[in-house]
Structure formats: structure tokens, C-alpha cells
Amino acid sequence: MGKIVFAGAMSHVLDPDYYDAACGPVGRRKVEDVMEAIRQMGARLAARSPDALIVVADDHLNAFSFNAVPALCVRIGTTVSRMVQEDAEAFDKVLEDMPLTYPLHEALANQILEQGLASGFDLALSWEAPLDHAFLSPVNTLCGARPIPPLVPIWVNCFVAPQPTARRCFDFGRHIARVVAGSPWNVGIIATGGLSHFPELLVARVGESDTVFDRKILHWLEHGEHEPLCRLSADELHKSGEHEFLNWMVLIGALTPARADIRYFGELGRINLAAVEWRVE
Amino acid sequence: MSRYAVNSLLYRLKKDREFRARFSTDPRAVLADADLTEAERAAFLARDMRRINELGGYLHLVLSIPGLAVH
Numbered sequence: 165m166g167k168i169v170f171a172g173a174m175s176h177v178l179d180p181d182y183y184d185a186a187c188g189p190v191g192r193r194k195v196e197d198v199m200e201a202i203r204q205m206g207a208r209l210a211a212r213s214p215d216a217l218i219v220v221a222d223d224h225l226n227a228f229s230f231n232a233v234p235a236l237c238v239r240i241g242t243t244v245s246r247m248v249q250e251d252a253e254a255f256d257k258v259l260e261d262m263p264l265t266y267p268l269h270e271a272l273a274n275q276i277l278e279q280g281l282a283s284g285f286d287l288a289l290s291w292e293a294p295l296d297h298a299f300l301s302p303v304n305t306l307c308g309a310r311p312i313p314p315l316v317p318i319w320v321n322c323f324v325a326p327q328p329t330a331r332r333c334f335d336f337g338r339h340i341a342r343v344v345a346g347s348p349w350n351v352g353i354i355a356t357g358g359l360s361h362f363p364e365l366l367v368a369r370v371g372e373s374d375t376v377f378d379r380k381i382l383h384w385l386e387h388g389e390h391e392p393l394c395r396l397s398a399d400e401l402h403k404s405g406e407h408e409f410l411n412w413m414v415l416i417g418a419l420t421p422a423r424a425d426i427r428y429f430g431e432l433g434r435i436n437l438a439a440v441e442w443r444v445e
Numbered sequence: 446m447s448r449y450a451v452n453s454l455l456y457r458l459k460k461d462r463e464f465r466a467r468f469s470t471d472p473r474a475v476l477a478d479a480d481l482t483e484a485e486r487a488a489f490l491a492r493d494m495r496r497i498n499e500l501g502g503y504l505h506l507v508l509s510i511p512g513l514a515v516h
Contacts, residue, residue, distance in 0.1 A: 186516065224505040229460075230453050250462050251511035323505065365504040367495045367515055 166347035169212040171419050171442035172205045172427075173412045174198070175435065176221065176356035178301040179258040187434055194430040194437055199305050201428035201439040206306035208441070215349035216269035217313040218276075218340065220414045221298035221356040222322035222407075226256075227290075234288030235328045236336055238277045239295075239317040242270050247294040255297050262300050269314035272351065275343050276316065285336055293319070302356045313352065320414060322357065322407040323365065330401070330413045331394040337417020344418075355415035357408025361435035364402060373436045377404040378429070385424040385440060390416055419444070448501040450480040454489070455497070455506040458513065465511065 177183075178199050183191030209217075226247050228234065243265050249256040280287045299317055307313075321327050328336075344351045359381070360373040377400075384392055393416060401407055419442045428439040454476075457464050468475045472490055481489070488496040494507040494515035507515050 224509070225452075225456060225459075225503055229456055230449060249459075249509075249511075253509045253511050253514040254516065256509055323503065362504055365498075367498040367504065367507060370504075370508075 166344045166349045166351060168341065168344055168353055168418060168444055169214055169350045170209040170352035171354070171415055171422070171444055172202075172209070172306075172440065173355040173415055174202050174205075174302050174439040175358060175437045176298045176301050176408075177255045177258070177435070178202070178305050179255065182255060182258065183432070183434075187432055191432055191434070194432050198428045198430060198437040198439050202302065202305045203308060205427060205439060205441050206308060206310070209306060209352050210310050212350065212352070214313050214352040216272045216316055216351050217303070218272075218316040218318060218351060218353040219299050219303060219356065220318045220320060220353070220411045222411055223293075223319050224255075224296055224298065224323070226296040227293035227319065232288070233321055233324045234319065235321050236285065236333075237288040237290055237293070237319040238273055238280070239268065239290050239293060239319075240270065240273045240277060241291045242268055244268055244315065244317060245294045246300050247296045258297050258301055262304050266295070266303075266312055267314045269316050269349075272343070272347060272349060273316045275347060276318075276340060279343050280336075280339055283339065285339055298356050302354055306354070318414070320410045322410045325398070327398060327407070327410060329398065330396045330410060333410045333413035334390065334394050334417035334420070337414040338420070340414070341418040353415055353418055355411040357411050358406060359409070359429075359436040359438045360405040363405035365407070369405075371434050372405070373431065373433060374404040374406070375431050375436060377406060378436050378438070381406070381409065382426055382429060382438070382440070385416070386426065388421045388423040390420050415442075451485055451497065451500060451502050452506065454479060454481075455502050455510065459506055459510045469512070
């Protein structure tokens with residue numbers, strides 16, 4: 165019987181140079197601190213020798229265009245490439261030093277997809293979508309020089325309204341837990357993004373974050389109180405800059421009712437950085 | 446309709462280097478057939494990404510178009 169052996173969620177722009185330019189030396193210091201917390205989480209992940217690593221993250225209009233914006237999408241196939249952006253700006257630049265291709269856990273991805281469709285989740289699938297920083301910054305920071313486990317990338321549409329609801333993401337996470345339990349594999353799962361940044365997705369509000377909202381969320385995670393999280397509305401998430409928390413909701417559904425430990429939380433104005441790990445044993 | 450036109454234009458500016466170069470050289474010609482409102486057209490001609498965002502351009506696109514990104 166399979167098992168989730170590691171679960172963590174973390175911010176996903178993990179680039180000291182980006183935060184140095186955007187926020188000054190304090191930005192560099194805080195992102196280096198959160199990256200160190202993520203590296204320590206990665207050592208615990210590696211110690212549990214996962215057969216696969218599920219990565220739940222969002223697209224920033226990189227993998228998908230306006231030709232299709234899936235609410236929930238499972239990447240299938242045997243390998244996945246990182247996104248290549250010519251003349252990259254901002255958070256696209258961090259990808260440039262990362263490996264170009266990554267192995268996928270094809271069988272687990274197919275089971276999540278096939279059993280999902282059979283049980284009421286109308287999931288999209290992709291054989292070709294590349295991965296941007298939302299996936300690869302956390303994965304590379306977690307794994308460092310160690311081999312990267314076969315991945316199962318899953319996209320949640322966090323930004324292009326209308327998004328899936330928090331409760332739907334949670335329910336999808338419960339589906340993932342059922343698939344893993346019925347499989348022969350030990351599986352790690354991470355969710356990325358956040359915490360609060362870019363409220364209302366307006367340039368005018370870049371530089372703001374909602375720390376009160378973040379602390380409320382973290383309190384619920386520490387205490388395993390997941391029902392209030394499921395009730396978060398699209399409007400609340402939009403106004404507070406918590407769009408990417410939908411990725412976390414998938415992981416929470418997979419782990420509920422487990423409690424979480426806050427490994428790092430740092431206010432930075434432009435974004436609040438976080439690293440959180442769930443108690444899986 | 447305009448919202449789609451704004452964002453598909455932003456997406457192409459990000460992903461298509463040749464299109465981006467043509468826009469840089471002669472934005473009026475590039476925008477000639479685009480289905481934009483006058484306000485949207487003016488914002489693109491002014492390369493005013495903040496205004497484009499206010500008019501419905503997705504934040505992550507206006508933050509990441511090479512050479513045009515607002516920070």
C-alpha cells in the first residue's frame with residue numbers, strides 16, 4: 165500500500181538576485197533564509213526515498229496560452245522540459261541555470277488522471293507543457309545536488325478567472341491521497357507559491373502583502389483546521405493576494421487532517437515568504 | 446473581447462522575439478489590425494504597462510515581457 169512520506173509547501177520565486185534587485189539586501193537575506201529552510205526539508209524528503217514527487221503549482225501564462233487555460237491539469241509522459249524564455253526578465257531568469265529535462269513518474273500521473281476522470285474530476289492532461297519557476301525553483305532547491313525523484317507535475321489555474329474553488333482543490337487533493345494509498349509507491353508531495361503578494365493582481369499594488377491574512381492561514385495549518393480554508397472565496401483570495409494558495413489547498417486535501425509546522429515565515433512587503441512542512445508520520 | 450485582444454498581444458510580445466522586434470521598430474503598424482479600444486491602443490503605443498494592466502492585461506505578462514517589463 166502506498167503512502168505519502170513527505171509533504172511541504174513553499175514560496176516559489178527562490179532567487180536571491182531577483183529579491184536583491186526588487187527589495188534590496190533584506191530581500192536577498194530573507195530569500196536565502198527561506199531557501200535554507202527548504203534545503204533542510206529536502207534532506208528529510210531524500211531520507212524517505214520517495215518513488216515519486218508530486219508538484220502542485222500554477223502557470224504564469226508560460227505553459228498555457230489563451231488557446232486553453234485548464235483548471236486542473238496533470239502532466240503525463242516520460243520526461244518534461246523546463247521552459248525556455250529568450251531574453252528572460254524577472255522571475256523567468258532564474259530558470260536559466262537549471263537542468264533542461266526531468267524524469268516523470270508516468271504510472272502515478274496516469275493513475276491520478278484516469279482514476280480522477282472515473283470519479284468525477286474532469287482533469288486536463290498535457291504531454292508537452294514545460295515547467296516554469298513555480299515548479300523548478302522549489303524542486304531544485306529541495307533536491308540540490310541529489311537526484312531529482314520522478315515528478316508528477318500538476319497545474320492549478322490560480323490566476324485566470326474563473327479559477328477552481330478552494331474546496332474543489334481540497335477535494336482533488338483527497339483524490340490524490342486515495343490514488344497514492346491504492347498504489348505501491350512512497351510519494352512526496354509539494355505545493356508551491358505564495359504567500360500573500362500582488363493583491364488584486366495590479367501593478368499598483370506590487371510591493372504589498374497581507375500579513376494578517378497569512379498569519380490566519382498559518383494558524384489554521386498549524387492546528388489542522390481545514391474547513392475554514394475550504395470556505396475561502398475567490399474574492400478573498402484575490403483581494404489578499406493569496407491566489408497561489410489554491411496550490412496549497414490540493415496538498416492540504418491530500419494530507420488532511422494532518423497538522424503543519426511552519427519552517428519559515430518572513431515578511432518582505434513585495435511578498436511574504438514561507439516554507440511549511442506537514443507531519444506525515 | 447478587448448480583454449482577450451490585450452492579453453493575446455501581451456503573450457505574443459513575450460514569446461515571439463521577431464514580433465517583439467517589429468513592435469519595437471513600428472508599433473503603429475503592428476497594432477494596425479489589432480482589435481483594441483482606443484485606450485488600449487494608446488497604452489500599447491506609450492508602452493505603458495501599468496496602464497495596460499489597469500485595462501485588463503495580466504500582471505505576470507506585464508512583469509515579464511523582455512525589454513518592456515514593468516517592475
